[in-house]
Amino acid sequence: MRRxxxxxxxxxPGAQELLSAAVLARLAYNGPDGYPxxxxxxxxxxxxQIVMCTAPTAPKVAALHxxxxxxxxxxxxxxxxxxxxxxxxxxxxxxxxxxx
Numbered sequence: 173m174r175r176x177x178x179x180x181x182x183x184x185p186g187a188q189e190l191l192s193a194a195v196l197a198r199l200a201y202n203g204p205d206g207y208p209x210x211x212x213x214x215x216x217x218x219x220x221q222i223v224m225c226t227a228p229t230a231p232k233v234a235a236l237h238x239x240x241x242x243x244x245x246x247x248x249x250x251x252x253x254x255x256x257x258x259x260x261x262x263x264x265x266x267x268x269x270x271x272x
Contacts, residue, residue, distance in 0.1 A: 182258075190246045190256045191217035199224065200243040201262070203235050215246075222258065228266050236262045 181187060200210045216223045226232060240262040247255035
């Protein structure tokens with residue numbers, strides 16, 4: 173999918189509602205052993221990117237350095253369920269100054 177198509181999809185009202193209201197997402201990535209992993213993770217939608225935070229020493233950070241391909245699901249537990257599915261390439265950025 174081209175970037176413009178992705179932006180159009182994420183700009184849809186249903187996607188925007190999930191991006192702004194959901195607390196957790198499920199991040200899928202390939203672990204260092206080559207097997208897929210799915211973990212719950214908090215996120216923030218900044219209007220352009222889905223931002224997730226973790227400790228630099230977390231196992232997923234090392235795994236993503238080697239294989240940055242990811243999938244992300246943001247969904248609801250309501251009936252009927254709604255879900256946003258996103259695939260892409262993770263970018264790792266280490267930032268100083270975490271809250272303490």
